[in-house]
Amino acid sequence: MDRTMTSSADTTTEPALIALDWGTSSLRGFLMDGGARVLAERATAHGIQNLPQPGPAGFDAALAALCGDWLDAHPGLPVVAGGMVGSAQGWVEAPYVATPADATTLADRAARVETASGRPILIAPGVLHDPAGAPPDVMRGEEIQIAGALAENADWARNACIAMPGTHSKWVRVSDGRIAAFSSYMTGELFAVLKTHSLLGRLMPADREASPEDEAAAFAVGIRAAQSAGPGDLPHQLFATRTLGLTGRMPAEALAHYLSGLLIGHELRSGLALLAEMPAGTPLLLIGAPALCSRYGRGLAAFGVTPSAQLGNTAPRGLFQFATAAGLLPIGTAANTMSAP
Amino acid sequence: MDRTMTSSADTTTEPALIALDWGTSSLRGFLMDGGARVLAERATAHGIQNLPQPGPAGFDAALAALCGDWLDAHPGLPVVAGGMVGSAQGWVEAPYVATPADATTLADRAARVETASGRPILIAPGVLHDPAGAPPDVMRGEEIQIAGALAENADWARNACIAMPGTHSKWVRVSDGRIAAFSSYMTGELFAVLKTHSLLGRLMPADREASPEDEAAAFAVGIRAAQSAGPGDLPHQLFATRTLGLTGRMPAEALAHYLSGLLIGHELRSGLALLAEMPAGTPLLLIGAPALCSRYGRGLAAFGVTPSAQLGNTAPRGLFQFATAAGLLPIGTAANTMSAP
Structure with a gap:
């Protein structure tokens, strides 16, 4: 490579x-x-x-x-x-x-x-x-x-909120040119571990992809579940990945996208609460792999939020x-x- | 056996x-x-x-x-x-x-x-x-x-809320002698999967047990984190299992008890919200393995709730x-x- x-x-x-x-x-x-x-x-x-x-x-x-x-x-x-x-x-x-x-x-x-x-x-x-x-x-x-x-x-540099999707996503508060505070979210690892090692992955076919429509719909259902969640609801909402498949309410190949939407939705719910504590007009930046940032962008849209910018690899700079x-x-x-x- | x-x-x-x-x-x-x-x-x-x-x-x-x-x-x-x-x-x-x-x-x-x-x-x-x-x-x-x-x-039988801790815990609303509604929580499976397959388990020693004091303290920290959680905060709070160990704030052998308290605390937070929707005075029953019920009882105490009864194996009846x-x-x-x- x-x-x-x-x-x-x-x-x-x-x-x-x-x-x-x-x-x-x-x-x-x-x-x-x-x-x-x-x-x-x-x-x-x-x-x-x-x-x-x-x-x-x-x-x-x-x-x-x-x-x-x-x-x-x-x-x-x-x-x-x-x-x-x-x-x-x-x-x-x-x-x-x-x-x-x-x-x-x-x-x-x-x-x-x-x-x-x-x-x-x-x-x-x-x-x-x-x-x-x-x-x-x-x-x-x-x-x-x-x-x-x-x-x-x-x-x-003066003032920004930076969301960095990934295995351990970061939500970062930047102030006066410095990293002032941040929170990590295990979103990517949770998704991988649950898909690979929990009961939730058993219904997900390894050899079939969801249609773009099914994928988008399942992701949106997951995001909406996160939007309606009360504190502590995630361990219950995760179980729906199984029951939605078991009862045929969602195509098996779309279940991973429900799980993705649910986990990203919970991260966005918590991360946007941090953003809400920052000064009005604070720009939200997305930094990460384009496909993942795009997925976060779709999730953010459901919350009525548009990032100010989406950046690729800023590591060399x-x-x-x-x-x-x-x-x-x-x-x-x-x-x-x-x-x- | x-x-x-x-x-x-x-x-x-x-x-x-x-x-x-x-x-x-x-x-x-x-x-x-x-x-x-x-x-x-x-x-x-x-x-x-x-x-x-x-x-x-x-x-x-x-x-x-x-x-x-x-x-x-x-x-x-x-x-x-x-x-x-x-x-x-x-x-x-x-x-x-x-x-x-x-x-x-x-x-x-x-x-x-x-x-x-x-x-x-x-x-x-x-x-x-x-x-x-x-x-x-x-x-x-x-x-x-x-x-x-x-x-x-x-x-x-007339009216009760039944909490059944386990791999997939259930919170059940009983009304007029019948199971009226219920919610599953992946608490036990989440704990096992995260401990065994995620980064969080890496700092947990397989060959050492926490002292009873450290265990109780770590469990309480997890419960308190759940009590203070906003919607969506769990994927962030899970990461603390790692950082508390990495920074030496919590003994390595107690980290699993923080994780247990955190996950049980989130389940209790959500389950008690269901109980709160039921008629005043609705009894809360705990059914399950005694050691696990005891753990849930400690968690419930932190929420100021005492179960009306704790039952063992009611399956034969x-x-x-x-x-x-x-x-x-x-x-x-x-x-x-x-x-x-």
């Missing part, structure tokens, strides 16, 4: 940074210029839980396989990384920094590891949110994407911000010009 | 019924007299998903292994069964009857199967609740336990009611005298 692309027609631009988005199941590398443009991008499945060999050598081997040629061709280029590579199970641990946090906070508390060749890599920490009277929450990787998103629009804040890039780069009005 | 016991000192009583509580993972047999007393009780692990051999012969073999001697010694005794044995995956399907339902409704729609020896068994159907504007719900096995509970107290309603027992039995004031 190696792929290389040139994202800009301006191939004369000089490389200025090698940025790594290193998660649990994948490793993405970006060769970037001094204007935060991605010159080339590559990905492998060598996430930290899928390294080519165990132990620290596995990280070195994964890195060499992904972009050994970049490292060789540009021996002076700084290398930065974000994501699970900085967790306790990663290459080196970069402990969580507390909210409020921004790219500067991340850079101040970054961890450093040397590759086998002696080349240093600066690894970003995750973020801990520890509100009074509630359990703490954590993110690792999303803080980089957020830094990238905020670099794109000074208005968002965030890693660029991180590298800049760490002083690894010369003055005059895109990041520094960002703060100009 | 064969066990036989004599539950009454009156060993001279004549057997009048063989009653089978045949679920997914276990088969229980009761030899009962005409006064609804259990003379002997046996159990094996031959639930319908664990038969000694596949196909219909497996049901015959399981029955013979459990109580072939009873069947031989009492060739004229009626045999009844309830539970998953009547499902589509059971010995013979006894389709669901609709609410409102009682023992008579169950008897009217019972299915009949003949054993290899020609001995007939009457199998109780499950119950379907199909409210307007909401997904349908189903039970199979609980309706028998409810019939048994209602036979114990005429006040309960319910099967007796079912057999009586089906005309399999002579007039003058306990069931018939029940209706006398």
Whole structure:
């Protein structure tokens, strides 16, 4: 799954940074210029839980396989990384920094590891949110994407709510350019675990897809159920995934879409309550995989909410911000010009 | 796991019924007299998903292994069964009857199967609740336990709320002697699936138990989280099982008890909302395994609610009611005298 692309027609631009988005199941590398443009991008499945060999050598081997040629061709280029590579199970641990946090906070508390060749890599920490009277929450990787998103629009940096759908979705309150607070939702993992390991998955056929109409209808039924839910109702509403199938009220191949709508609907219900506590007019941004963001967009529409923007992969730009804040890039780069009005 | 016991000192009583509580993972047999007393009780692990051999012969073999001697010694005794044995995956399907339902409704729609020896068994159907504007719900096995509970107290039969903790907990509204409505909650299955298959279980040690103090404290934290939850908050609150462990706020061996408190708390929150819609003074009954009922009792106490009664296994009495309603027992039995004031 190696792929290389040139994202800009301006191939004369000089490389200025090698940025790594290193998660649990994948490793993405970006060769970037001094204007935060991605010159080339590559990905492998060598996430930290899928390294080519165990132990620290596995990280070195994964890195060499992904972009050994970049490292060789540009021996002076700084290398930065974000994501699970900085967790306790990663290459080196970069402990969580507390909210409020921004790219500067991340850079101040970054961890450093040397590759086998002696080349240093600066690894970003995750973020801990520890509100009074509630359990703490954590993110690792999303803080980089957020830094990238905020670099794109000074208005968002001042005040925004960022929804990041995924295995562990995040709803993030941004204020004064920093991550002020956030909540994680186990939506994606709940869906996968219930579909694969619970009674609810038994009625879902593995070999048939729902028609677009059935899919949309089932998803909408799930969203509506979430909209009508009282506190505590989810464990009951989940069971309907079974009874709707058992009684033939919903086609078997559409049941997973009811489950998806129900779980996303509950996340939206809770997340939008957080948004409602923010200043009127606070923009809502969606960051994530396009197909999933589209699904969230349909759910949000049922709540009468339209996101201000839907962003794709903002990680390279965030890693660029991180590298800049760490002083690894010369003055005059895109990041520094960002703060100009 | 064969066990036989004599539950009454009156060993001279004549057997009048063989009653089978045949679920997914276990088969229980009761030899009962005409006064609804259990003379002997046996159990094996031959639930319908664990038969000694596949196909219909497996049901015959399981029955013979459990109580072939009873069947031989009492060739004229009626045999009844309830539970998953009547499902589509059971010995013979006894389709669901609709609410409102009682023992008579169950008897009217019972299915009949003949054993290899020609001995007939009457199998109780499950119950379907199909409210307007909401997904349908189903039970199979609980309706028998409810019939048994209602036979114990005429006040309960008139009006009661019955909470039945378990893999798929039920909250049941009883009115005028019948099951009027009910809701299932996936509480037990959610706990098991999340503990075994999700990220939340990774921090839970398999080889250490929490101290009673840590267990009680963690369970209480989970209950309190549920009490403070807004609609849709559960997928977020679940994630705290991880963060409380990750940050050392809660001992690893107590995390499962937080998860248990959180899930039970959400069920109680929703179930008590159903109770609140019932007439003032409606008794709340708990039916289930004593350890689980005790856990629910602790949860209910946090909500300021005390159950009117906690019942153990009411299935044999319910099967007796079912057999009586089906005309399999002579007039003058306990069931018939029940209706006398």
